[in-house]
Amino acid sequence: MVFALVLLLLAVLLGLLVGPVQIAPVKLLTLWSADQDMDGRVLELIRLPRVLLAALVGACLASCGAVMQGLFRNPLADPSLIGVSSGASVGASCVIFFGGFGFLGPGLGLPAIAIGAFLGGMAATAVVYRLATSVTGTSVSTMLLAGIAITALAGAVTSLFSFFADNEMLRRISLWQMGNLDSANWHRVMVIAAVVIPLVLVLPREGRALNAMLLGESEARHLGIGVEQLKRRLIVLTALGVGVAVAVSGVVAFVGLIVPHLVRLLIGPDHRYLIPGSALLGAVLLLLADTGARTLMSPAELPTGVITALLGAPFFVALLLRQRRDLVS
Amino acid sequence: MLEAQGLSFSIAGFSLLRDIDLRVEPGKVTAIIGPNGAGKTSLLRLLTGEQRSTAGNIALSGRPLGDWSPTQLASVMAVLPQSSRLDFPFTAREVVMMGRIPHATGLVRDTAIVDAALAAVDGSYLDKRFYTHMSGGEKQRVQLARVLAQIWEPVTDHARVLILDEPTSSFDLAHQQLTITNMRSFAAQGVGVLVVIHDLNMAARCADQLLVLSCGRIAAFGSPQQVLTATTIKQVFNVDVSIGINPLTGTPLVIA
Numbered sequence: 078m079v080f081a082l083v084l085l086l087l088a089v090l091l092g093l094l095v096g097p098v099q100i101a102p103v104k105l106l107t108l109w110s111a112d113q114d115m116d117g118r119v120l121e122l123i124r125l126p127r128v129l130l131a132a133l134v135g136a137c138l139a140s141c142g143a144v145m146q147g148l149f150r151n152p153l154a155d156p157s158l159i160g161v162s163s164g165a166s167v168g169a170s171c172v173i174f175f176g177g178f179g180f181l182g183p184g185l186g187l188p189a190i191a192i193g194a195f196l197g198g199m200a201a202t203a204v205v206y207r208l209a210t211s212v213t214g215t216s217v218s219t220m221l222l223a224g225i226a227i228t229a230l231a232g233a234v235t236s237l238f239s240f241f242a243d244n245e246m247l248r249r250i251s252l253w254q255m256g257n258l259d260s261a262n263w264h265r266v267m268v269i270a271a272v273v274i275p276l277v278l279v280l281p282r283e284g285r286a287l288n289a290m291l292l293g294e295s296e297a298r299h300l301g302i303g304v305e306q307l308k309r310r311l312i313v314l315t316a317l318g319v320g321v322a323v324a325v326s327g328v329v330a331f332v333g334l335i336v337p338h339l340v341r342l343l344i345g346p347d348h349r350y351l352i353p354g355s356a357l358l359g360a361v362l363l364l365l366a367d368t369g370a371r372t373l374m375s376p377a378e379l380p381t382g383v384i385t386a387l388l389g390a391p392f393f394v395a396l397l398l399r400q401r402r403d404l405v406s
Numbered sequence: 407m408l409e410a411q412g413l414s415f416s417i418a419g420f421s422l423l424r425d426i427d428l429r430v431e432p433g434k435v436t437a438i439i440g441p442n443g444a445g446k447t448s449l450l451r452l453l454t455g456e457q458r459s460t461a462g463n464i465a466l467s468g469r470p471l472g473d474w475s476p477t478q479l480a481s482v483m484a485v486l487p488q489s490s491r492l493d494f495p496f497t498a499r500e501v502v503m504m505g506r507i508p509h510a511t512g513l514v515r516d517t518a519i520v521d522a523a524l525a526a527v528d529g530s531y532l533d534k535r536f537y538t539h540m541s542g543g544e545k546q547r548v549q550l551a552r553v554l555a556q557i558w559e560p561v562t563d564h565a566r567v568l569i570l571d572e573p574t575s576s577f578d579l580a581h582q583q584l585t586i587t588n589m590r591s592f593a594a595q596g597v598g599v600l601v602v603i604h605d606l607n608m609a610a611r612c613a614d615q616l617l618v619l620s621c622g623r624i625a626a627f628g629s630p631q632q633v634l635t636a637t638t639i640k641q642v643f644n645v646d647v648s649i650g651i652n653p654l655t656g657t658p659l660v661i662a
Contacts, residue, residue, distance in 0.1 A: 152493065289504055291494050295456055295487055300556070301480030301508040346494040 078350075081357040085132070088364040092128040093120060095368055097376045100124070127261035130269065130325065131367040131381070132360035134258070135332055137273040137322045139359020140280050141315040142333030143340070143352050147287040148311055149217055152341070155334040156319040158224045159312065160201035163231035165323040168197020170238040170250045188260075190253065191324040198320035201227050206312055214305045215312075217294075256329035256382020258367050265325045272321045276314060277356045283311060284349030291346070329382045331389025332359055338396060407431055408453060408483075408567050408598055413462035415445075415452055422448045423622045426462070430598040432565040435589050437609040438602045440619035441643055446602045447488065449619065450571055453600070454485045467564045480508035483567040484556035488575070490549050498524065498532035498540075498548045505555035523555035524548075526588055528581065542576040554588065557597065568592055570601040574608065586612040610634055610657040618642055634658040 094100050100116045107117035108125070138156060146154045157163065172193030205227050209220035239250055286307050289297040298304050319333070340354040366384040373379060408430040415423040423445045430436050430453075438446050451457040453464060455471045464471040466483065484505070492501070502523055506516040524530050527547040537545060550573055557566040568589070574582045582605075589599050589612050603609045609616060610630040618626040618633055620642045626633045639647050639660065650659040 150491075150493065285507055288496075288500075289507055291496075292492055292501075292504065293487070293490050295485075296490055298456060298476065299454065299480060299483070299485040300504060301475075301477035303476050341495070345500075346496055347500060 078354070078357070081354065081361070084361050085357055085364075088361045088368075089128055089132065092131065092364045092368045093124050096124065096371050122263075123261075126263050126266045127258055127367070127371075128364060129266045130261040131258050131364045133266070133269045133273045134322045134326045134329060135336075135359040135361070135363025136277055136356040137269070137318045137359075138329060138333040138363070139336035139340075139355040140277055140352050141318045141322075142359075143337035143348065143355040144280055144283070144287065144311055144315050145333070146337055147290060147348055147351075148308065148315075149221060150291055150293075152338065153334070154221075156315060157228070157328075157333070158221060159316060160205040160224050160227040160231065161198040161316055161319040162323055162328045163228040163235070164201020165194035165198035165320065166235045166254055166328065167201070167231045167238075168193035168195070169253050169327075170235050170242075171197070173246050173249050173253070174238045174242055191265075194253075194327075195320045195324040197231075198323055199316060201231055202312070202316040202320075215308050217308070252380060253327045254382075255380035256327040256385070257378075257380045258326050258370075259378055260325075269321055269325050272318060276318045277353070280311075280314065281349055281352040283307065284347065284352060287311075287348040288346075327380075327382060329363065330386040331393065332363055332385055335389050335392055335396075336362060407468075407565055408464070408466050408600070410453060410464045411462055413449070413452055413464065414460050415448055415457070416460050421622060423452070423459075426624060428453075428617060430567060430600045432596045432598045433593050434614040435593050435599040435601065435612055436615050436617060437613035438600070438617045438619060439604070439606060439609050440625070444619040445622040446619055447571060448622075450485075450569060450600070450602060454483065454569055455479060466567065477508050480556070481561050482557065482564045483569065484553035485569045486549060486553045486571060486573055488571045490545075492537055492545075495536045495538045497534050497536060498529060498551075499534065501537055501548050502529075502551045502555050505552040508556065509561065519555050519558045520551075523551040523558060526554060526584075527551045528584055543578060543581060546573070546576050547581065550585070550588075554592070557592075560596075566592075566595075566597045568597050568599045570599070572602055572604060574603070574605070582608060606634060606639070606660045607652070607657075610659070611652065611655055630658050634660060 093105065094102060098116065098119055100120060104116045104120055107113050108121055113121065141156045145156050145158060146152050149158065169190050172189045205220055205223045206215065208223040209216050239247055242250060286297070286302045289300045289302050290307070294304050336359040337351060337355045340351055340358055344350050344354055363385070366388065367381045370379045370381045370384045410426060410428045413423060413426040414421070426449060438449065440446055452459045466474060499520060502520045503516060506519065524533060527550050529547045529551055532540065532544055532548060537548060540548065553568065557568060560566060574585050577585060586608065589601060593599050613630060615628065616630055616633040617624060618638065625642050626638050634649060636647055636649055639645060645662055647660050647662045650661055652659040
């Protein structure tokens with residue numbers, strides 16, 4: 078855990094100092110001081126919010142991923158399974174399409190696209206949850222199937238918007254879907270911090286119950302876990318977390334899937350440690366990916382989601398191969 | 407004591423259980439036997455509160471089962487389902503430790519209980535091994551140790567109940583014997599043990615009372631001597647057998 082914190086600190090420093098403009102470490106001392114030069118301003122107004130946003134989004138996606146994998150009892154589950162990401166895509170492209178730009182609610186500083194994405198994500202999750210819930214409780218496997226169906230439907234709706242959109246809209250829609258942190262500012266950092274920090278503190282407290290859930294739902298019930306309430310609580314919390322993350326950064330792929338995997342390889346599957354561990358490593362990885370996105374093609378920027386997918390997909394394939402070898406041997 | 411009266415259960419118009427009366431008494435091992443599909447597992451699901459019965463009452467220590475909070479219930483009643491799938495690489499110790507979730511006895515006490523429960527199922531050597539790498543029998547023993555750890559010691563003055571659904575299905579002879587010993591020693595501590603078992607001779611050896619289920623009804627109930635007769639077995643399983651006496655234990659021996 079100490080190691081991970083050091084890693085996070087290093088990643089934050091790297092993210093602050095590296096970019097199209099290289100900044101000398103001494104300039105860090107001028108943060109929030111009156112006598113700032115250009116570099117100091119870049120640090121305070123551009124780099125720091127972006128670094129914090131990346132860390133928070135990474136922590137949020139990874140810890141929600143860990144919870145989802147536990148809840149679905151499937152190490153290949155991912156936060157987008159419950160329809161949040163695809164619903165958010167519909168919301169975002171809808172707002173882009175109908176041209177509701179500008180700022181709704183200046184206090185929050187969130188553009189309409191983010192709000193649309195958040196609402197879309199929540200609506201999709203609500204539908205998935207409803208479909209999977211009957212008098213006998215929520216069926217996790219039905220939820221998986223409903224998630225797939227809603228994701229397909231939402232994909233079609235997003236495609237429809239793209240089809241009728243003009244060039245400029247089309248570019249915005251597809252850029253948003255690639256996942257990007259370039260619109261970071263202090264308002265966004267505050268909004269996501271207000272959601273993610275409590276979330277990351279609360280989720281590990283469900284660790285023991287989630288461990289019991291891995292044994293099976295009836296086993297967990299016999300261990301005194303209120304299974305239905307637990308499922309509802311965790312689905313609401315992860316939907317909220319992922320919804321906010323997607324709203325401020327678009328669809329950043331693979332962090333929620335791969336980070337919990339990595340952490341499980343390092344420290345085992347106990348959710349009491351897995352969730353905070355995933356939060357830390359998720360923050361580190363997204364920070365590094367975002368730093369890469371800003372610098373690889375400098376001064377142009379790659380979408381962060383492209384980097385995470387480029388790194389994540391081969392890693393995922395490696396995991397699958399490893400798993401297959403385990404089955405054979 | 408776990409007591410059920412007039413229990414009936416039907417699902418989608420099919421009646422799975424009809425008018426079952428059953429008392430799981432402290433200090434006794436009660437075994438449920440019967441052909442496949444007789445309703446054994448359904449009955450366990452009703453008795454553990456996992457499924458609501460269509461008619462009838464269930465009470466634990468005199469209180470209706472529905473009045474118990476999940477944690478309260480879990481602290482006195484441990485249930486081992488037929489099979490559990492666990493695809494995550496927990497160690498045996500971590501799995502058994504989950505049995506202590508309903509309790510707040512502290513890590514020191516819990517560790518001692520986990521040690522003892524693993525030893526009781528001959529699983530001490532599995533301690534640090536990964537569940538995902540174990541054989542079927544080893545997995546089943548670890549799960550058994552988990553439910554034993556759950557009710558290892560009394561927490562209140564309520565009687566403890568241990569419910570096992572085919573606990574020995576993938577055990578070798580030595581571990582079948584060991585499981586009988588464990589059930590008997592828990593019963594000797596005053597725990598009410600209820601077990602679903604397929605092997606009639608094993609049922610005869612471990613149980614104080616046998617309940618024979620057939621097509622969702624009680625076909626026979628009583629001591630192994632009373633229940634395990636050629637007529638009853640012919641009636642319920644439609645198999646001709648002769649009944650001898652186990653020379654080691656004096657219990658009935660079913661020879662098919």
